[in-house]
Amino acid sequence: MFYLVAVLALALVAVAAIVGFPFFLQWLAVENVFFTTVKEGTAKAIMRGKSLDRFIMKFAEYHLNAPGKPWYKQGFTDIDEKIHRLPDWEVLYHGKGNRKGFAEESDEYYDVRSEWEPFDRLLKHLGLHWVGWPWASSVYVYAFEWNETYTERTEGKEKVLPRAEPTDFIYVADFTYAIRTDSAETNDRLPTDELTLVTVAIRNPYRALFSGEDWIRRITAAINRHVRNFVGSKGYDELISITKGKDVGVTNTAAKWAEDFSIPIIRLSELLPDETEESPPPKGLRGRYGVEIRTADLQTVELSGTAEEKKQHQEAATKVYTAEQDAKAKRLTGQAEADVIKMRGDQEAEALAARLKVIKEHGDAGMLLAQLDAIQESSKGAGNTVVWANSPFAPLTGLLKPEAKKGDNP
Secondary structure, three states, rough: HHHHHHHHHHHHHHHHHHHHHHHHHHHHHHOOOEEOOOOOOOOEEEEEEOOEEEEEEEEEOOOEEOOOOOOOOOOOEOOOOOEEEEOOOOHHHHHHOOOOOOOOOOOHOOOOOOOHHHHHHHHHHHHOOOOOOOOOOOEEEEEEEEEEEEEEEOOOOOOEEEEEEEOOOEOOOOOEEEEEEEEEEEEOOOEEEEEEEEEEEEEOHHHHHHHHOOOHHHHHHHHHHHHHHHHOOOOOHHHHHHOOOOOHHHHHHHHHHHHHHHHHHHHHHHOOOOOOOOOOOOOOOHHHHEEEEEEEEEEEEEEOOOHHHHHHHHHHHHHHHHHHHHHHHHHHHHHHHHHHHHHHHHHHHHHHHHHHHHHHHHHHHHHHHHHHHHHHHHOOOOOOOOOOOOOOOHHHHHOOOOOOOOOOOO
């Protein structure tokens, strides 16, 4: 009986060990011991001692240009037969219609987790990746500070959430970061704070993590430089308005702002302000830090300072705006009055020219007609009396009087 109980106990322990083994592996992966997990759209760097050993990435239809792998390419030739170099650890698209000559379009081909096939199948089934022996290999962890945004429920406004924490992965898919610019002066000398949302994709995790500089600080500095220049060229009322005038449509304004604000920030991926087309490589944020800016949008513009300072700035901006509108109204009123005077003068000149033409063509008769026309114009209005000196009709007044009858008083 004792032996039977012992056998059953051992069997239960074995079953528990077999059932619990996957959960134990998952726990190890959370701690990055022996194994790790990789979220879709991210990559992790695996270190051997203090040197990079390899990257692990999970990104549908993309793979890393990993040295030593069957798919590794030093370059490719485009349709114009121009040769392009492909850096190590570049994120490359291998999906349908890729232009770099990758015949294998399946993600499975680029997912090699282990040389031992049964172990490979187990890792894929559990969603795990082999890191290595803990005393030799580890997942790279670095300090990362960035800003995200969230929508406040009460006011519905975008708020910035600063983040700072140890991080063991890097996004290779698109991710949106919030860039704050403090105390940028407008051209009417008002200090303002701007919030810019930029969508960023890491195109080379090696350059982003091991270039010797913090990539998020570099793109923040480059974007802030552009934002300050942009704000300095605009007035405060222009920055906070959707359109620049009643006759300008929203579509035209959006296109203009994209040209002035968004496109120059996106072009930082290829060329930084201090670089030229003739500058030696690497150039731009992508060449230097493996970072590509996909979109850039100016979300908010607010006056800087405390609540009291903002109030003072707002009052100053209102006074400037009111003064400008008053001056504009006065200019419009003066222009309207000048236009009326000119129009009247033009009409009178035309009328005078017509009268002179009649006089010239008809002599005395024309002069008489001109006088009659003037009298008619002057007599308009109730109670007006017109005295016509030297009237040519004076001799006729006696003829028009009725003859007196005999016996009537003179």
